[in-house]
Amino acid sequence: MLTTSAAAAVFTTVLTKGPISRVEIARVTGLSQAAVTKAARPFVDAGYLEELEPASPGAGSGAGRPPSPLAVRGDRAFFVGVKITGDEVIGVVCDLRAKVLTAAHRPLPGTGRRGERSGQAAATPDRAWPDAGAQPETATETATWSAAVGGAASGTAVSSAAVSGTAVGSAAVGSTAVSGGASGGGAGGGFQPGLSGDGDPGLGGDGDPGLGGVGVAGVVREVAALVRELLDTDPAYRQRCAALGVALSGDLDRATGIVRYSPFLGWRQVPLAALVAEATGHPVTLENDVKALTTAEQWFGEGVGASSFALVTVGAGIGCGLVIGGRVVGGAQGVAGELGHVPVGGNVVACHCGGRGCVEAVAATAPILREARRVVRLPGLSFDGAVRLAEADDEVRGVFERAAHAVGLVIAGMAGLVGPERVLVTGDAMGLLAWEPFEERMTAAFRGQAFGAAKRCRIILRPRPFEQWARGAAAVAVQAHFGLDGAPR
Numbered sequence: 001m002l003t004t005s006a007a008a009a010v011f012t013t014v015l016t017k018g019p020i021s022r023v024e025i026a027r028v029t030g031l032s033q034a035a036v037t038k039a040a041r042p043f044v045d046a047g048y049l050e051e052l053e054p055a056s057p058g059a060g061s062g063a064g065r066p067p068s069p070l071a072v073r074g075d076r077a078f079f080v081g082v083k084i085t086g087d088e089v090i091g092v093v094c095d096l097r098a099k100v101l102t103a104a105h106r107p108l109p110g111t112g113r114r115g116e117r118s119g120q121a122a123a124t125p126d127r128a129w130p131d132a133g134a135q136p137e138t139a140t141e142t143a144t145w146s147a148a149v150g151g152a153a154s155g156t157a158v159s160s161a162a163v164s165g166t167a168v169g170s171a172a173v174g175s176t177a178v179s180g181g182a183s184g185g186g187a188g189g190g191f192q193p194g195l196s197g198d199g200d201p202g203l204g205g206d207g208d209p210g211l212g213g214v215g216v217a218g219v220v221r222e223v224a225a226l227v228r229e230l231l232d233t234d235p236a237y238r239q240r241c242a243a244l245g246v247a248l249s250g251d252l253d254r255a256t257g258i259v260r261y262s263p264f265l266g267w268r269q270v271p272l273a274a275l276v277a278e279a280t281g282h283p284v285t286l287e288n289d290v291k292a293l294t295t296a297e298q299w300f301g302e303g304v305g306a307s308s309f310a311l312v313t314v315g316a317g318i319g320c321g322l323v324i325g326g327r328v329v330g331g332a333q334g335v336a337g338e339l340g341h342v343p344v345g346g347n348v349v350a351c352h353c354g355g356r357g358c359v360e361a362v363a364a365t366a367p368i369l370r371e372a373r374r375v376v377r378l379p380g381l382s383f384d385g386a387v388r389l390a391e392a393d394d395e396v397r398g399v400f401e402r403a404a405h406a407v408g409l410v411i412a413g414m415a416g417l418v419g420p421e422r423v424l425v426t427g428d429a430m431g432l433l434a435w436e437p438f439e440e441r442m443t444a445a446f447r448g449q450a451f452g453a454a455k456r457c458r459i460i461l462r463p464r465p466f467e468q469w470a471r472g473a474a475a476v477a478v479q480a481h482f483g484l485d486g487a488p489r
Contacts (some may be wrong), residue, residue, distance in 0.1 A: 408445025
């Protein structure tokens with residue numbers, strides 16, 4: 001659904017601040033009341049916005065008709081959000097205001113996990129098409145892959161004709177977020193299935209490509225099954241599902257829907273948006289998971305009302321989403337806020353990115369656990385066990401404190417560069433973020449390193465389960481569906 005800049009500003013204001021009067025919308029957006037009424041009318045006519053009754057007969061000032069606030073009709077359209085991790089996919093159905101209505105988990109092939117909502121058995125490991133030497137098995141697979149790879153490589157839109165009528169190209173107004181455009185990265189810029197950082201196939205134990213043995217085809221199938229499961233919970237969800245958002249970690253090109261590099265999945269140059277659109281029959285928007293979570297927090301969470309805001313995630317990686325001037329910042333290459341690879345640990349600790357001393361190599365869950373196991377000589381120690389052990393063991397506590405100190409340092413540097421009003425520290429390492437000494441040490445490092453007035457930046461620590469990350473993907477789908485990507489908010 002394409003909109004003018006005025007319409008995008010008005011709809012976003014109602015979406016994030018409504019119910020709200022036209023007078024207040026005009027004040028927030030800088031538009032005239034007449035322009036607000038004109039911009040809102042198509043949304044009212046289409047049923048996305050509704051006029052509410054005045055709060056009281058005497059509402060408003062002076063004589064005349066009291067103002068009727070505008071509000072979003074949450075059930076006018078539904079959006080599915082999916083978060084992909086290294087071992088499962090998590091999905092939610094959200095209404096137009098990104099309220100989570102239902103959620104489900106499914107394991108990825110070969111991980112041995114069980115779906116948390118439906119209780120289905122873990123999927124059987126399968127041939128990971130497209131592997132380095134594998135070929136599509138059906139005509140549909142052949143057409144889909146040829147269209148996805150060929151379209152992305154040549155700079156043309158992915159044709160819906162090549163994917164059995166599924167609208168994937170940008171020409172389909174309101175039903176796509178996948179358009180053409182050459183993507184950098186990788187040898188020759190083409191699709192390199194499951195290649196690890198050094199360019200060699202990283203084959204897992206089950207024969208799937210990727211650093212973690214996660215095959216593209218298996219992931220796409222599980223995402224499609226998850227979407228079907230979610231939409232089947234209520235007929236209205238399927239009837240009024242407008243779009244799908246998919247979020248995962250790594251370097252992603254939202255414009256083309258290509259995963260340029262995802263270290264935790266071991267993927268390079270994967271046209272994931274086109275593949276998921278073909279598998280589900282729904283338009284797909286692909287976004288980095290941290291940026292997706294940032295969008296949801298900016299619109300509906302801790303970032304509401306802040307013109308500058310930062311979100312820092314601590315977990316399997318260290319990520320950062322930035323909002324400056326009311327907009328999520330992607331940067332020229334789409335990797336703005338890549339805080340995890342800022343060096344804080346000297347030149348000793350190697351990082352998967354090829355650098356040394358990155359905060360991610362010091363403060364992400366894997367290096368924390370590895371170091372905790374080393375100091376107590378317990379190779380089977382779990383992460384939650386390490387958190388508990390830190391309460392009593394000084395050496396383990398020191399591991400966590402060094403990680404917290406590193407996170408505090410990079411937040412201080414980021415605060416000095418962009419000057420956010422507040423910083424939300426969150427992530428999937430629930431035990432870590434709930435451990436009080438971590439917050440204390442992180443905050444102390446921030447205050448000690450931040451310069452001048454940057455010390456006054458408010459730091460908020462809130463763990464977020466993966467359902468909230470999936471909600472972020474749904475929020476990005478809302479954004480793309482209504483053409484709100486550039487709207488101030």
